Amino acid sequence: xxxxxxxxLTKKELKKTIREPAVLFMIFLFPIIFVFAFGxxxxxxxxxxxxxxxxxxxNMDHGSSxxxxxxxxxxxxxxxxxxxxxxxxxxxAQNDLSQGNVxxxxxxxxxxxxxxxxxxxxxxxxxxxxxxxxxxxxxxGSLVATQAIPPIIQQTLTTVAGxxxxxxxxxxVQTASLVEVKTTSALDFIAPGMxxxxxxxxxMMVAQSFTQDRENGMLKRIRITPxxxxxxxxxxxxxxxxxxxxxxxxxxxxxxxxxxxxSVGISTYVFAFTLVLMFSVSNVGFGLITATISKSAGAAxxxxxxxxxxxxxxxxxVGASLSSDAxxxxxxxxxxxxxxxxxxxFLRGAAITSPAILLDFAVVSVSCVTILVVGVxxxxxxxxx
Amino acid sequence: xxxxxxxxxxxxxxxxxxxxxxxxxxxVGKGELFGLLGPNGAGKTTTINILCGLVKPTTGTATVCGYxxxxxxxxxxxxxxxCVQETSIYPYLTGAENVQLFGNLYAMDKAELNARRNMLIxxxxxxxxxxxxxxxxxxxxxxxxxxxxxxxxxxxIAFLDEPTVAMDPQSRHAVWDFLKELKREEKTIILTTxxxxxxxxxxxxxxxxxxxxxxALGTPKELIVKNRVNNLEEVFLKxxxxxxxxxx
Numbered sequence: 001x002x003x004x005x006x007x008x009l010t011k012k013e014l015k016k017t018i019r020e021p022a023v024l025f026m027i028f029l030f031p032i033i034f035v036f037a038f039g040x041x042x043x044x045x046x047x048x049x050x051x052x053x054x055x056x057x058x059n060m061d062h063g064s065s066x067x068x069x070x071x072x073x074x075x076x077x078x079x080x081x082x083x084x085x086x087x088x089x090x091x092x093a094q095n096d097l098s099q100g101n102v103x104x105x106x107x108x109x110x111x112x113x114x115x116x117x118x119x120x121x122x123x124x125x126x127x128x129x130x131x132x133x134x135x136x137x138x139x140x141g142s143l144v145a146t147q148a149i150p151p152i153i154q155q156t157l158t159t160v161a162g163x164x165x166x167x168x169x170x171x172x173v174q175t176a177s178l179v180e181v182k183t184t185s186a187l188d189f190i191a192p193g194m195x196x197x198x199x200x201x202x203x204m205m206v207a208q209s210f211t212q213d214r215e216n217g218m219l220k221r222i223r224i225t226p227x228x229x230x231x232x233x234x235x236x237x238x239x240x241x242x243x244x245x246x247x248x249x250x251x252x253x254x255x256x257x258x259x260x261x262x263s264v265g266i267s268t269y270v271f272a273f274t275l276v277l278m279f280s281v282s283n284v285g286f287g288l289i290t291a292t293i294s295k296s297a298g299a300a301x302x303x304x305x306x307x308x309x310x311x312x313x314x315x316x317x318v319g320a321s322l323s324s325d326a327x328x329x330x331x332x333x334x335x336x337x338x339x340x341x342x343x344x345x346f347l348r349g350a351a352i353t354s355p356a357i358l359l360d361f362a363v364v365s366v367s368c369v370t371i372l373v374v375g376v377x378x379x380x381x382x383x384x385x
Numbered sequence: 386x387x388x389x390x391x392x393x394x395x396x397x398x399x400x401x402x403x404x405x406x407x408x409x410x411x412x413v414g415k416g417e418l419f420g421l422l423g424p425n426g427a428g429k430t431t432t433i434n435i436l437c438g439l440v441k442p443t444t445g446t447a448t449v450c451g452y453x454x455x456x457x458x459x460x461x462x463x464x465x466x467x468c469v470q471e472t473s474i475y476p477y478l479t480g481a482e483n484v485q486l487f488g489n490l491y492a493m494d495k496a497e498l499n500a501r502r503n504m505l506i507x508x509x510x511x512x513x514x515x516x517x518x519x520x521x522x523x524x525x526x527x528x529x530x531x532x533x534x535x536x537x538x539x540x541x542i543a544f545l546d547e548p549t550v551a552m553d554p555q556s557r558h559a560v561w562d563f564l565k566e567l568k569r570e571e572k573t574i575i576l577t578t579x580x581x582x583x584x585x586x587x588x589x590x591x592x593x594x595x596x597x598x599x600x601a602l603g604t605p606k607e608l609i610v611k612n613r614v615n616n617l618e619e620v621f622l623k624x625x626x627x628x629x630x631x632x633x
Contacts, residue, residue: 008489012475012482019477019518217471221534224437224469225490226462 001234005227009235010242016209017243027205027243028250031198035254038190053149054083056093056105061112068113068160075156082152097137098348099356100340103145106153107135112171119161119170129170136173141189141347191260192342193317195272196335198247199280200311202240206287207300210379215297233376237284244280248273262346271352272342275364279338282368286311288375292382311335334371337363390415390542390573391436396445398431398597405431407597409445416571418564420578420588420605422617424627428597429577430470433544436575437467450541463491466540468548472527473534476520480511480530483519484537491538498537505533508566510559525556532560542573549583561587581617591617595625 017023055076061069076082085102087093093105109115115132122128136153139145150173157171213219222232262268286307294300314326315335330336341360344350350357391413398406406428413419421429434440436447438458446453452460474483481502488498506515509529514522519530532548545564549557564587567574578584584591585605593601593608601608601624608620622628 002492004489004492008486012478012486015482016475016477217469217473218475220439220471221467221469221473222490223439224462224465224467225487226459226492227490228459 005231006235010239013239035194054102056085056087056102058087058090058093059108060110061108068116069108075160098350099354103139104149105137115170131170133172133174141343190317191255193339196338197316198251199244202283203286203307204304206284207290207304208297210291211294211297211300240284241277241280248276268345278364282334282371285371285375288379292378334367388415393447397443399443404597417589418568418574420576420584420591422591423594427594433546464541466535466543468532468535468545470546474519479516480519481515487534488537525552528552544575546577600624
């Protein structure tokens with residue numbers, strides 16, 4: 001294998017990207033314009049469908065004979081829209097929250113029974129109450145969860161105490177995560193999907209590039225030289241990974257300029273860009289599959305949407321507003337796992353070593369390499385001079 | 386004939402029901418400029434594609450500089466240069482960048498590549514336009530650039546598939562002069578063309594192919610004398626009953 005050949009072909013591909021106006025627009029300008037337009041005007045997500053929320057509960061109230069905390073858990077379950085998961089400690093609950101396994105964690109304070117008893121003894125005399133605070137940690141990766149869960153919790157506590165909505169209450173719900181960070185905007189929820197979105201259009205570019213080079217005889221010409229298929233494919237993958245990296249950087253700069261500033265460290269950014277790079281490998285694979293079944297560059301443009309649209313609608317920010325069936329279908333496209341991991345990293349504050357992130361990365365890596373191998377194999381089998 | 390650069394024995398190629406090449410046997414000597422003549426679809430390009438390792442023959446064998454084109458195609462590719470029939474260049478690269486790219490694909494030494502690139506660009510009359518995007522070139526300039534790409538690696542054997550097709554007379558004569566110079570350098574050249582005057586002007590020997598079969602082989606003069614005609618065009622007409630411009 002000669003690095004000289006790989007470097008020359010990679011350089012050629014990058015020059016093409018810069019010098020061909022159509023390619024330049026589709027790969028760089030289109031995602032930037034889209035992010036700007038969408039990010040600036042996006043008004044929110046969510047629909048009218050019935051949803052179920054998974055809430056982790058850590059019960060610190062162990063000294064009670066009244067067993068008030070069990071009453072709260074039962075009341076939450078009775079709402080029919082809350083699935084309660086009980087944790088023995090806050091750390092375990094926080095880990096599951098950061099990995100997206102639950103959408104909120106509620107801490108029942110140690111003096112809850114005492115507070116409830118004080119209220120029931122003198123419901124009309126707030127001066128006699130023992131006030132207490134429930135801490136509520138929310139999944140910052142879910143716009144719907146952050147909006148819906150706090151009022152449900154507050155309403156449930158009010159019901160348990162037998163109060164009316166308007167009266168004062170000894171129980172305060174403090175949404176801890178939202179208190180600590182900046183105000184969350186709709187952009188924060190769609191930004192992770194935008195990083196994924198930008199790279200998806202590489203499918204079209206790869207398909208067009210291969211069919212064009214096939215049509216004008218360039219692939220034949222390269223095959224006549226001592227360049228091996230491995231050297232050629234490596235140069236293509238390197239080129240498109242480089243383009244994906246630049247795309248991700250541009251989209252990040254644009255979302256940052258629009259106000260997306262996640263509180264994460266440099267290692268998280270490095271991991272996120274690595275994830276996007278890995279994802280670009282699958283797009284090269286899908287592009288090759290498209291080129292295999294396309295008779296011309298024009299046909300490749302149209303057929304590439306067979307792969308672009310599922311990735312776009314099922315695996316990026318668009319997926320958050322789709323039906324539950326569509327969201328299940330999303331689990332069959334790599335982009336879903338990329339967006340999910342980026343959401344966990346940027347919004348849920350998950351560590352890059354957490355099981356959910358590592359699982360997403362493993363799924364993305366295995367699926368993307370598999371798609372690339374299938375793409376190369378199909379192209380090699382059916383490509384004719 | 387000198388030592389053989391190319392040995393073809395009983396070569397055949399079938400595409401489903403179509404026979405593109407049938408039982409072709411011939412040898413091309415080192416330093417020879419051999420013309421492969423015939424109308425479009427006669428089997429010329431199929432022959433070149435087999436010799437370059439692009440297409441597998443259905444029957445027969447072929448060696449290039451002693452290397453089997455099927456079993457040792459990597460070695461063969463290092464020794465040959467091919468000017469394909471299509472005007473294949475990267476339009477978004479400049480002329481010089483196209484040449485540089487293909488030199489790198491042959492893993493040429495940088496200094497040697499630069500020197501040969503400049504020499505070929507000058508000889509083909511593209512020096513003034515070397516830094517322009519190749520997509521902006523005229524048809525003749527693109528064909529000349531395509532020829533440079535085929536010769537950048539200083540090949541021992543050059544396969545030139547219709548190198549002068551669609552060229553203006555001036556460009557065509559520039560290419561002819563260059564081919565004569567290559568011949569003086571003892572390069573072996575396989576030239577396919579359907580311009581009979583080109584073959585008469587340049588070729589040491591010619592083979593005429595029709596419907597995938599070799600129907601005549603010899604020097605242009607031998608074929609003209611043997612068939613008692615005035616030129617190769619008439620040789621082809623006499624042997625096939627058609628002009629070479631007609632489809633095979």
